[in-house]
Amino acid sequence: MTIQEPVTARPAGRPRSEKAERAIIEATLDLVGDGMGVAELSIEAIASRAGVGKTTIYRRWSNKEELVADALATLKAPLPPLGGESVRDDLITLLRAMREDKGRSRTRCVMNVMMSDADRYPALMERFQKVAIEPRKEAMREVLRRGIRTGELRADLEVEMGLAILSGTMIWYTKWAPPGDLPADLPERIVDHVLPGFAA
């Protein structure tokens, strides 16, 4: 009888500290949340805020990009609960969620980076898309599909295009809105402008 090798053999030596790993990611998110872009982030600052040696960071991530990617990846998108009563209400809820995020200091990271560092760090974005953006997009797609099924929306509506119109408009406003702050009823106004074109 032979001893069964474990599937994932534990490597020799002291295992890496999960505590340190968490502290590093926390520190990174703190700094990103405080408005720092990927370029302004300094590994030294992260290490110092996390109470960790630089080596401990470099042992895990070979560059800033990968660290930030992993850090943001831990930010699961906490999707707002949808009533499911009407397409209009659910879309408003989703659009409003895009905005609310900017208020919360931690989830603000998502918007900060998505807006600013998107195409400069493509590898980062690819990872980030999967865990943070795609779920939100999928939620909105699902609402649209349901609207088509229930007959609230016209049958030949292209779901992807609908998604682009609604989200794109919302983002346009949050970034390049003309003057002053955004109106509180922005989500309602967007939906009410767009939805008639989608209705059956």
Add this chain to the structure above:
Amino acid sequence: MTIQEPVTARPAGRPRSEKAERAIIEATLDLVGDGMGVAELSIEAIASRAGVGKTTIYRRWSNKEELVADALATLKAPLPPLGGESVRDDLITLLRAMREDKGRSRTRCVMNVMMSDADRYPALMERFQKVAIEPRKEAMREVLRRGIRTGELRADLEVEMGLAILSGTMIWYTKWAPPGDLPADLPERIVDHVLPGFAA
């Protein structure tokens, strides 16, 4: 008889070299066009590429942000000529122009910076808005207003919202389009999806 003082008295000493100024701005745009963000830009690199001392840069601009702002400001927005035949055609032309820019190596700067460094360098953006963004927005507003006048669009259409929907959707696609490249007829498809909701 008195000698007429010039209206703007020329200061004593050697005048600043316009050649150097142009070279600096050219070098800056080259680097930005090559994909560098504002943060990655190094004054030293600009000086070296422009064949100029760092002093000559700092004498004119007190920091990177102002230099980039001025550099981008020289990029006049070359608006596409609009036929004015139908609202649909003109909107398609305008949307297509947003995309075409990405192809040309120099005007690509506009999109690069607008997309990436928007909220990290607000002063930059403010300046940039005036010379590069606003003319394009105004052109589209004018098309929409004309559509309302001619009765192609419904009278109570909010012009600003229409602008946000069309531009926002286009930008959304250029940044977060699902897979692969963008379809060639994207502007047409956006306009055709959106316009019915705006029609009289």
Add this chain to the structure above:
Amino acid sequence: MTIQEPVTARPAGRPRSEKAERAIIEATLDLVGDGMGVAELSIEAIASRAGVGKTTIYRRWSNKEELVADALATLKAPLPPLGGESVRDDLITLLRAMREDKGRSRTRCVMNVMMSDADRYPALMERFQKVAIEPRKEAMREVLRRGIRTGELRADLEVEMGLAILSGTMIWYTKWAPPGDLPADLPERIVDHVLPGFAA
């Protein structure tokens, strides 16, 4: 009748590996012999060359100094056999031995450290003196005392001073000799210069 307790009761647990200890000392001497000073020696390099964990080193020695002291202490001074025919011959033999050592890769350690790290690591030296230097000094003292007894040297010669003059001169030459290499007959020349002043 009771079982006799061993004088030094063996502590429980796995005993320290003598093999590891030897390997560590060998590695240390190798590195010192290759010209490394005490300061340049890295514990990590010693551990790696000895195929041993750093812990195994620090368990035995609390710092580099003690390790090097113990390592050098294992180097017994292999004194050259003395003919005993004449004081002159024996002194030449002893002086020559100081030089020969520099050729042998292992015993070169002795000179290396004695010359370079003497007063920076006083504790090291104290130990080292006892096992490596003192025997050589004693041998020379013995030769001088014998010379006094046999009448070859004058009766009021201070042995310690004689030792200092002979050894000091030899070392002076090996370290600060004017140009080029040392002459092969250096020991003879030193002795012949010094001895007349010591003769009866």
Add this chain to the structure above:
Amino acid sequence: MTIQEPVTARPAGRPRSEKAERAIIEATLDLVGDGMGVAELSIEAIASRAGVGKTTIYRRWSNKEELVADALATLKAPLPPLGGESVRDDLITLLRAMREDKGRSRTRCVMNVMMSDADRYPALMERFQKVAIEPRKEAMREVLRRGIRTGELRADLEVEMGLAILSGTMIWYTKWAPPGDLPADLPERIVDHVLPGFAA
């Protein structure tokens, strides 16, 4: 008529600051004088104590060795004045000077490094020899030559060997003297032991 090129054309740009250079060397000597060996010296500590950026050090010296060499080279050997009355008195004065140096905090550097780092940093020593050691050796050679001329010493005395015997003995005592401190009359005792062998 042609303009005469200066022999050593001043290079373009801001000249290196002599003030910084002096501060660096002062700081280095301070640290060496405080008992640090070449290996323990840290460039960062030197820069900090000199109030200077690390770059400013690395611009001038490519490694520690060269810096220390230059620093020590500035320490001119302040030779003691010699009476010239008798060979014996002058030799005693010279030997005593070797010892006195150990007391003065700045000139202690000389002995510190000469004793400890001599053969580990050969390039350093070579430079150092020229400015610090050689003048002292030459002074002693001169005394010996004068003794030969005046007949105090025998005509066939090898000056170089005499130098080695006297200096070597003195150094031997200061480094490996048997127990306790050195006797106050050590120079006298050495000279009195050695000189008879040199006398005519």
Add this chain to the structure above:
DNA sequence: ACATAATCGAGACGGTACGTCGAGTCTTCTG
């Protein structure tokens, strides 16, 4: 045979210093 206990190699930990690079400022000479 089996628990107890100190050791082993391996390697991660928080640090310090390394030598390099670029930032933005300053100082020199030349045009």
Add this chain to the structure above:
DNA sequence: CAGAAGACTCGACGTACCGTCTCGATTATGT
């Protein structure tokens, strides 16, 4: 005076070792 050249201080970079600390595995002794 503006120009280029290049020095200046400062601070972050990524690497190498420091001496300490876990780990699982090994190797003895004491029941």
